[in-house]
Amino acid sequence: MKHLLLASLLALTFIAAAQAAGNPDLDRDGTITSADLALLKADLGRTDCARNQCDGDLNDDGKVDLKDLGLFRQSKLTDGQNTK
Numbered sequence: 001m002k003h004l005l006l007a008s009l010l011a012l013t014f015i016a017a018a019q020a021a022g023n024p025d026l027d028r029d030g031t032i033t034s035a036d037l038a039l040l041k042a043d044l045g046r047t048d049c050a051r052n053q054c055d056g057d058l059n060d061d062g063k064v065d066l067k068d069l070g071l072f073r074q075s076k077l078t079d080g081q082n083t084k
């Protein structure tokens with residue numbers, strides 16, 4: 001019984017971690033494309049996301065930096081472009 005409870009807690013932890021990353025579909029058109037990457041790049045360097053909405057703040061830490069770009073690069077673009 002303890003193992004089942006522990007496994008459930010671990011599963012919930014992984015689910016929470018996965019949900020912590022923001023949606024890379026920044027323009028909310030249902031696909032992840034180079035247009036979304038362009039939006040993220042436009043926000044790169046912003047540190048005011050706690051007060052103002054930043055679409056590119058995928059990890060919700062209040063700024064848009066290489067961590068967000070790294071999260072975005074884990075996504076597969078559907079328009080054949082690369083994430084560089």
Ligand SMILES: [Ca+2]
Pocket residue numbers: 024025026027028029030031032033035036
């Ligand atoms: Ca999109």
Ligand SMILES: [Ca+2]
Pocket residue numbers: 056057058059060061062063064065067068
């Ligand atoms: Ca961030």
